[in-house]
Amino acid sequence: MTESAELAPIREAVRALCANFPGEYWRCLDRDRGYPEEFVAALTKAGFLAALIPEEYGGSGLSMSAAVAIMEEIQASGCNGAACHAQMYTMGTVLRHGSAAQKQRYLPAIARGELRLQAFGVTEPTSGTDTLSLRTTATPDGDHYVINGQKIWTSRAEYSDLMLLLARTAPKDEKSRTAGLSVFLVDMRTVKGKGLTIRPIRTMMNHATTEVFFENMPVPLDGLVGVEGEGFRYILSGMNAERILIAAECIGDAKWFIAKAVAYAREREVFGRPIGQNQGVQFPIARSHINMRAAELMVREAATLYEAGKECGAEANMAKHLAAEASWAAADMCVQTHGGFGFAEEFDIERKFRETRLYTVAPISTNLILSYVAEHALGLPRSY
Numbered sequence: 426m427t428e429s430a431e432l433a434p435i436r437e438a439v440r441a442l443c444a445n446f447p448g449e450y451w452r453c454l455d456r457d458r459g460y461p462e463e464f465v466a467a468l469t470k471a472g473f474l475a476a477l478i479p480e481e482y483g484g485s486g487l488s489m490s491a492a493v494a495i496m497e498e499i500q501a502s503g504c505n506g507a508a509c510h511a512q513m514y515t516m517g518t519v520l521r522h523g524s525a526a527q528k529q530r531y532l533p534a535i536a537r538g539e540l541r542l543q544a545f546g547v548t549e550p551t552s553g554t555d556t557l558s559l560r561t562t563a564t565p566d567g568d569h570y571v572i573n574g575q576k577i578w579t580s581r582a583e584y585s586d587l588m589l590l591l592a593r594t595a596p597k598d599e600k601s602r603t604a605g606l607s608v609f610l611v612d613m614r615t616v617k618g619k620g621l622t623i624r625p626i627r628t629m630m631n632h633a634t635t636e637v638f639f640e641n642m643p644v645p646l647d648g649l650v651g652v653e654g655e656g657f658r659y660i661l662s663g664m665n666a667e668r669i670l671i672a673a674e675c676i677g678d679a680k681w682f683i684a685k686a687v688a689y690a691r692e693r694e695v696f697g698r699p700i701g702q703n704q705g706v707q708f709p710i711a712r713s714h715i716n717m718r719a720a721e722l723m724v725r726e727a728a729t730l731y732e733a734g735k736e737c738g739a740e741a742n743m744a745k746h747l748a749a750e751a752s753w754a755a756a757d758m759c760v761q762t763h764g765g766f767g768f769a770e771e772f773d774i775e776r777k778f779r780e781t782r783l784y785t786v787a788p789i790s791t792n793l794i795l796s797y798v799a800e801h802a803l804g805l806p807r808s809y
């Protein structure tokens with residue numbers, strides 16, 4: 426499955442932009458757990474973060490395959506799209522299910538870079554992967570909803586203006602498990618310190634993730650996206666895009682690790698010859714390349730189905746699984762190829778190694794993908 430030639434200039438433009446943000450830039454931020462403001466601003470200004478916003482709302486109106494190319498190139502250049510990737514997939518929920526007024530109000534401003542929709546509040550500490558058991562509530566009260574509860578791992582909440590929030594508007598109903606959840610577009614600027622508290626969580630990599638507390642936080646009635654009680658379906662409808670885009674990032678990471686390993690294996694001489702002349706060094710690199718290419722084909726298939734409006738749940742999940750496994754294996758291989766230098770900060774490998782580790786856990790863990798494929802692609806009984 427070869428890629429359309431139309432994407433080549435996009436790839437080139439992303440690479441050119443990323444060249445302004447070399448390893449040293451990311452190393453400094455990593456040390457201080459800083460947010461890459463300049464990088465996000467540059468991507469926004471170039472229109473890349475508005476790739477999936479239609480032109481009628483001021484976006485670039487590009488295809489999923491173009492968005493895949495953008496995210497992949499960011500990672501393959503050694504940069505980290507995790508600082509802003511959510512904007513690509515969260516706004517899909519607004520686009521598909523938001524009212525005309527919400528779309529007019531938010532999408533052009535997001536496309537212009539005046540507003541950021543980077544925060545996605547789904548996961549909670551007590552329910553974890555079992556989203557249908559989430560406990561945060563939204564209760565109507567006059568001209569607004571009152572939100573109470575807590576989210577965890579709400580990444581980029583400190584650097585986003587808006588949050589797409591999933592909350593319970595009716596008690597859990599065993600007969601209709603997916604009913605009773607609703608999606609809200611929360612303007613965090615108006616409620617910070619007034620019912621909304623954000624606490625950063627320091628993690629093994631620089632990810633700007635947080636826990637978020639809601640205490641009688643007001644959200645205007647027009648902050649509701651779509652129909653009350655239908656929110657789970659809306660969130661699910663954005664999941665395929667999320668899986669495909671994260672998979673693309675993993676492909677980019679794998680490419681970065683493989684290119685680094687190849688360069689080092691050709692140049693590093695031990696016992697009077699390049700280490701890459703030893704098959705014991707060559708084979709893990711070749712294996713990583715093979716696994717990355719196979720995963721890349723699945724990412725392309727999923728993206729092609731997605732943009733044709735076809736069902737792609739299994740392909741999106743399989744792409745995310747294969748790509749996350751490929752990037753993690755490539756990361757390990759890259760450290761091994763570099764020997765001791767793989768651990769040195771200035772080589773950037775240990776940083777990328779920590780960063781790419783996330784993706785077999787989030788936004789969905791390996792077991793849950795296997796369980797999805799077992800049930801939906803193979804017709805095996807549901808296990809939970």
Ligand SMILES: Cc1cc2nc3c(=O)[nH]c(=O)nc-3n(C[C@H](O)[C@H](O)[C@H](O)COP(=O)(O)OP(=O)(O)OC[C@H]3O[C@@H](n4cnc5c(N)ncnc54)[C@H](O)[C@@H]3O)c2cc1C
Pocket residue numbers: 544545546547548552553554555577578579580581628632634783786787788789790791792793796808809
């Ligand atoms: C850095 C980071 C950033 C994140 N960003 C966001 C964000 O922006 N927004 C957001 O909403 N969430 C975010 N998440 C949350 C992420 O989506 C979850 O961590 C992930 O889905 C796993 O959920 P959990 O951590 O609750 O694990 P749990 O649900 O507690 O699961 C723990 C382990 O048990 C396994 N497991 C659980 N149930 C089963 C089962 N039935 N069968 C087999 N295995 C099972 C899981 O696969 C997992 O390996 C982020 C997480 C991290 C670490």
